[in-house]
Amino acid sequence: MCKPSLGEVNESNSLSDSMPLRLTKFLASKYTIAAMALAVFMFVVSAHPAFAQAANQTTYTPPASLSTYPPASVPSWLDTGSNSWMLTAATFVGLQSLPGLVIFYGGLSKKRFQVNTMMMVFYAFAAVLVTFMVAGYQFGFGTGVSLKIDGYYIFGVPGTAWNGIFQAGQAIIGPGQAAVNVPTSTIIFFQFVFAAITPALFVGAVMERMSFKAWMIFVPLWSFFVYSPLAYWLFAGGWLNQMGIVDFSGGYVIHLSAGTAALASAIAVGPRLVRDRNVRPSSLGYVMIGAGIIWLGWNGFNGGDPYGATVDAAIAVLNTELAAATSVVAWILMDYKGLGKPSGVGAATACITGLVAITPAAGYVDGYGALVIGIFAGTIPYLSLMYLSPRLKIRGKTIDDAMGVFPAHGIAGITGGLLTGILADPVVTKYIDPSLVGLAYGNPEQLALQAFGAVWVIFYVFVVSFVLLKIIGAITPLQYPPEQLEKGDPAMHGEVEFTDLAPTEIVAPPMEGMPQNKEGKPEK
Numbered sequence: 001m002c003k004p005s006l007g008e009v010n011e012s013n014s015l016s017d018s019m020p021l022r023l024t025k026f027l028a029s030k031y032t033i034a035a036m037a038l039a040v041f042m043f044v045v046s047a048h049p050a051f052a053q054a055a056n057q058t059t060y061t062p063p064a065s066l067s068t069y070p071p072a073s074v075p076s077w078l079d080t081g082s083n084s085w086m087l088t089a090a091t092f093v094g095l096q097s098l099p100g101l102v103i104f105y106g107g108l109s110k111k112r113f114q115v116n117t118m119m120m121v122f123y124a125f126a127a128v129l130v131t132f133m134v135a136g137y138q139f140g141f142g143t144g145v146s147l148k149i150d151g152y153y154i155f156g157v158p159g160t161a162w163n164g165i166f167q168a169g170q171a172i173i174g175p176g177q178a179a180v181n182v183p184t185s186t187i188i189f190f191q192f193v194f195a196a197i198t199p200a201l202f203v204g205a206v207m208e209r210m211s212f213k214a215w216m217i218f219v220p221l222w223s224f225f226v227y228s229p230l231a232y233w234l235f236a237g238g239w240l241n242q243m244g245i246v247d248f249s250g251g252y253v254i255h256l257s258a259g260t261a262a263l264a265s266a267i268a269v270g271p272r273l274v275r276d277r278n279v280r281p282s283s284l285g286y287v288m289i290g291a292g293i294i295w296l297g298w299n300g301f302n303g304g305d306p307y308g309a310t311v312d313a314a315i316a317v318l319n320t321e322l323a324a325a326t327s328v329v330a331w332i333l334m335d336y337k338g339l340g341k342p343s344g345v346g347a348a349t350a351c352i353t354g355l356v357a358i359t360p361a362a363g364y365v366d367g368y369g370a371l372v373i374g375i376f377a378g379t380i381p382y383l384s385l386m387y388l389s390p391r392l393k394i395r396g397k398t399i400d401d402a403m404g405v406f407p408a409h410g411i412a413g414i415t416g417g418l419l420t421g422i423l424a425d426p427v428v429t430k431y432i433d434p435s436l437v438g439l440a441y442g443n444p445e446q447l448a449l450q451a452f453g454a455v456w457v458i459f460y461v462f463v464v465s466f467v468l469l470k471i472i473g474a475i476t477p478l479q480y481p482p483e484q485l486e487k488g489d490p491a492m493h494g495e496v497e498f499t500d501l502a503p504t505e506i507v508a509p510p511m512e513g514m515p516q517n518k519e520g521k522p523e524k
Helices: 006-016 019-028 030-046 080-108 111-141 166-167 183-203 212-234 239-243 250-271 284-303 311-338 345-357 367-377 379-391 403-424 445-475 482-487
Strands: 147-149 152-155 169-173 180-182
Touching: 006 080, 030 445, 080 111, 080 180, 080 183, 080 284, 111 183, 111 212, 152 212, 152 239, 166 183, 169 183, 183 212, 183 250, 212 239, 212 250, 212 345, 212 445, 239 445, 250 345, 284 311, 284 345, 311 345, 311 367, 311 379, 345 367, 345 379, 367 379, 367 403, 379 403, 403 445, 403 482
Parallel strands: none
Antiparallel strands: 147 152, 169 180
16 A cells, blocks of 8 residues: 655645644643643742742831832832842942953954854853743752751752742742842842853853853853852852851852863863964953953942941952952062063953952951952962963863963962951951951861862862763764864854954845845845
8 A cells, every 4th residue: 555645644634633633632742741741840839838928928108208119019128228239239240241251251362253252251141040040049049958968958949030929029048048138039130140150250261162052051051050059058058158168259159160160161172273272362452441340340249248238248349449459469560570561461360360369258357358368369370370270281281271260260269268267357257247257366267167168169060060061062062173263253153343354255144124135245
């Protein structure tokens, strides 16, 4: 018997299958069942009692100064000043990524890789927000506990963060259920911009060769499996916090993890083309402008960490500026000694290392402590960049950390974290963590705890990052082929930074309403 053609089968089915039958087949398909199961799961998670915490808020009459708002929008627990500062601080941190890091790394990259480099940062910012809302925020900052060992909180519970009641309610953070006087939506936004900048930072290690497709897969996975657990352990009251390890605003969670991931990524992805293994900025102006945005944006980074407009927030901002400035001066002096002249790229890097090193300590030390941290930040990462990084090898080959992310963020993060264990001053810590005392004030145990925390973060981040990249590498190549790397942006994205310098093979997309011929030129 002759087998009917596909067209005949489709025609026969369309005539014989009734609408109810076709609907039944559709609902029974594996794809529909999977989608419906996912939707039910999302609904159940969103309906968890934790999301209803705002439902039981008692109503009250707002003061006269707020009487124009519906009472529900200004509940009794809300501190409008703190909420205003937190939203502003979060925006400052967001500006560090867009446009700060986009401009900074775009200026550091070679001309033929500028679009690719800036796109990697741009994508990371977008992908992390989606990941954060789908599962990452609850995994890192939610009150749920999925694994607890001997009273220590190991992992949170992933879940969505878009339920309206949840977003409008008072923020309750971590397994210890710490309450702050701002809405949960404010904390989600604030913590998102921290999560977003972390993978954006280690773009600097793999730029000028990593496949954009592989990067698209890596970022959300890394954010969920690496960043959220670190945040749970060191920001939200997890097991490292329970041991007594502190990280004021991300010296370990963000910068040490970014530096370690940079090292793992550089190894897994492989080096750049031989002719590209150097730092030759395409625009020093971009570098300095980007660094300036990052520097001032850091006031939100550290000043927002107390979760309010507090005394400690003001101290943290001042310490942040002092450490960065001191680091710049120290680095320039090191440049004079080592190179005989100051460097613009060096000064821009120095402000970053100073900001990184003060981050774990900003709200725990006084001005003298910030000054000391700034001096170390301008010297230890400098020596690491000049002497340690070129000697980091695997299988006899130098690890190609393109822009020195490991020294600038990893080493600076460790430096600041350890100095926190030494310089934490009870005169300052009483404003945020009265039990915290550093070695210099009689508590040597804090330094040991900080050292253990650094070792654990390095171990966890390196292993998970490397494994994720190896899995992704089995699906799609981690690096562009040499012929595409030779061309750069035109081969990677079909566009270049400066269109007047674009090669002839690039065909620009047509403008709306302007027909084009086969060569991509407007028709006459």
